[in-house]
Amino acid sequence: MFSKSKINDPAPKEEATKPAPAAPSTFGGTVPTGSSKPKPAASVLSADLHVVGNVKTSGDIQVEGTVEGDIRAHLLTIGETATIKGEVVADDIVVNGRVIGRVRGLKVRLTATARVEGDIIHKTIAIESGAHFEGSVQRQDDPLANGASKPAAAAAAPAAAKPAEKPAS
Numbered sequence: 185m186f187s188k189s190k191i192n193d194p195a196p197k198e199e200a201t202k203p204a205p206a207a208p209s210t211f212g213g214t215v216p217t218g219s220s221k222p223k224p225a226a227s228v229l230s231a232d233l234h235v236v237g238n239v240k241t242s243g244d245i246q247v248e249g250t251v252e253g254d255i256r257a258h259l260l261t262i263g264e265t266a267t268i269k270g271e272v273v274a275d276d277i278v279v280n281g282r283v284i285g286r287v288r289g290l291k292v293r294l295t296a297t298a299r300v301e302g303d304i305i306h307k308t309i310a311i312e313s314g315a316h317f318e319g320s321v322q323r324q325d326d327p328l329a330n331g332a333s334k335p336a337a338a339a340a341a342p343a344a345a346k347p348a349e350k351p352a353s
Contacts, residue, residue: 231265238270247281260289264297273328279315288327 226244229235233249240256247255248263253270260274266281277289279298292306296314303319305327311317 226259226261229266231263254285262298275328290327 224243226246227241229239229245229247229249229251231248235249235251236253238253238255239245239251242258244259244261245255245257246261246263247266247268249265250267251270254273255268255270256273258274259276260272260278262268262272262277262279262281262283264280268281268283269285271286271288272283273288275289276291276293277287278293278295279287279300280295281297282299283302285302287300287302287304288306290307292304292309294300294309294311294315294317296312298312298315298317300315300317301319304317304321305324306321307323307325307327309321309323
């Protein structure tokens with residue numbers, strides 16, 4: 185019924201002078217290939233990978249395996265098969281799997297398959313029905329700041345005062 189018009193199609197000679205088209209990404213989006221600095225694709229830690237140690241990047245990470253250590257990233261996606269034992273810090277965090285440790289992020293999302301055992305410090309949070317969560321939730325304007333461990337500092341202050349309160353023998 186309808187057919188594509190060739191009016192807007194470029195001539196073959198024009199294609200050679202145009203910048204290179206965007207290359208397809210393995211994650212469904214496109215990565216620009218022109219002279220502007222392209223955003224690298226997310227790093228993937230596969231399900232058969234077991235990392236012992238901290239992982240830090242300014243980019244995006246998708247974890248499907250096991251990490252025993254802290255993770256810091258821009259966007260962190262924790263897959264359904266993933267287990268993280270350590271602190272997780274990122275601008276955006278999507279938890280589909282298991283986290284045993286503190287979660288700190290501007291945007292934190294626990295999906296229905298999420299299992300989190302630890303405190304969550306966030307600016308915005310979404311917890312889907314079915315998610316399992318044991319810990320406390322605290323909202324902060326800047327949860328990524330190094331001073332985000334205020335609850336631990338507040339708990340340590342009374343403990344430090346107790347020895348001074350003991351009567352001398």
